[in-house]
Amino acid sequence: MEIDIKTAKIDLIQWLTTLEDSTLIRKIMDLRESEMKDWWKNISEAEKKSIDKGIHQAETGNLKPQSEARKIYGKWL
Template structure:
């Protein structure tokens, strides 16, 4: 399958999208379907991602250069 991104802010883009919708071989996805991958991962993976994002929001991160120093002997 090939993915094509079309700017739907222009008249030409909107017209092209409408044309594709009429074609039997094309499937037009809206922005809400762009994150379809989220539904393909396990609940455990989703929880791990959510925890990581929460850690970032809470400032619970370590800079890359600090981690390199900590693990330098194994790199």
């Protein structure tokens, strides 16, 4: 059974407005915070270096056309 997101959101909002349990509210806030954490902190140093290298290459104009990338990586796309 698929959930209707809009209805579920409204139900949650209505339920949240009735909560008086500060412990439960704190748990919900903690969940929200954990979902918003920066993915950058969860990747490896090698991945960070690779991303930084790509950004630097783009900033210096060291780019390859999309057609060239498709030739190399086409089998995975």
